[in-house]
Ligand code: 0X9
């Protein structure tokens with residue numbers, strides 16, 4: 001009987017979240033380049049645009065994760081083999097894993113916000129509205145714009161020390177499929193609000209400006225149509241009907257100079273121009289409006305477990321990189337102390353790859369926010385973007401410790 005119920009849920013889930021046919025039996029394979037020739041070959045494959053790189057080539061001895069359809073697998077395998085690259089399978093059947101996770105979600109049927117499951121955009125917004133109405137002394141919720149498809153974009157402000165206190169701007173979900181990001185960001189908000197007495201000192205001295213899901217159309221699309229969608233959903237001039245731009249290549253700071261594409265079908269399409277994507281203009285305008293009050297900018301992505309600072313457009317470091325590195329070290333030490341999760345720290349170009357037009361670079365380079373970080377959350381590729389919901393709470397717990405270190409730093413350094 002139970003087996004029948006589960007089967008029924010799998011079928012229902014498959015209907016409710018149609019897995020793209022191409023994802024049936026799709027695989028994620030891992031290769032670790034050991035020579036410059038192998039690294040170069042992987043870069044060539046990336047540029048070809050035929051495969052979805054879950055982890056792009058970074059450096060020698062560093063894993064690269066590639067998702068391939070079952071149809072393209074033989075060609076990928078022979079191309080890797082011809083360069084002496086040994087592939088191991090990380091995910092045997094991406095479509096099946098997506099269906100399984102969707103079935104489990106359906107079985108739980110959890111419309112109410114919690115952190116044992118991932119939640120859609122409307123649920124997150126409804127939860128923020130409830131928080132604001134339950135805790136008017138602590139939370140303010142403002143609609144600050146609308147997405148391309150017309151979804152309301154909201155900014156949640158937490159704090160009780162008044163608008164002049166120094167602030168931390170936090171966003172999540174810039175890449176639609178990185179579900180652990182909005183989940184972790186909302187976990188941390190919930191922690192601050194439900195234990196506001198414990199954090200009275202922090203909340204009296206620091207304001208938290210939070211937007212948990214800044215690519216609402218893309219995020220919604222991952223619930224309804226394609227779990228692996230990364231970009232926005234805007235129209236492009238592509239004759240092939242390709243949609244969306246990479247919102248983390250769209251910011252107007254060394255826009256499209258490196259690590260971004262002018263091809264609308266690419267996963268890293270920079271957009272038709274800087275800030276072509278309305279969602280990024282909305283976030284930009286909030287950062288500008290808050291101005292010098294913002295001392296730290298934190299943008300949460302997944303996966304790889306990295307705590308990175310600018311620059312992403314050059315391997316050169318900002319003059320004050322030591323300051324950013326020190327704070328990152330302290331934050332990561334606190335994070336690791338919780339569950340032993342290891343994070344790597346460094347500038348984004350030197351840690352992963354050069355990619356211009358990122359929100360972190362803009363926040364520092366144009367927005368004037370000294371401490372700008374991109375955090376790549378769990379895991380290291382075992383599940384990648386399909387991190388099981390049972391990992392939300394551990395991810396939230398450890399990341400919250402890091403946030404507390406950052407917030408205490410802001411309090412001690414900037415609050416009068
Ligand atoms: O490529 C990205 O946008 C980020 N990695 S992800 O796998 N989540 O897509 C890293 C961004 C680092 N920052 C900059 N390049 N500015």
Ligand code: ZN
Nearest residue numbers: 175178301302
């Ligand atoms: Zn990302």
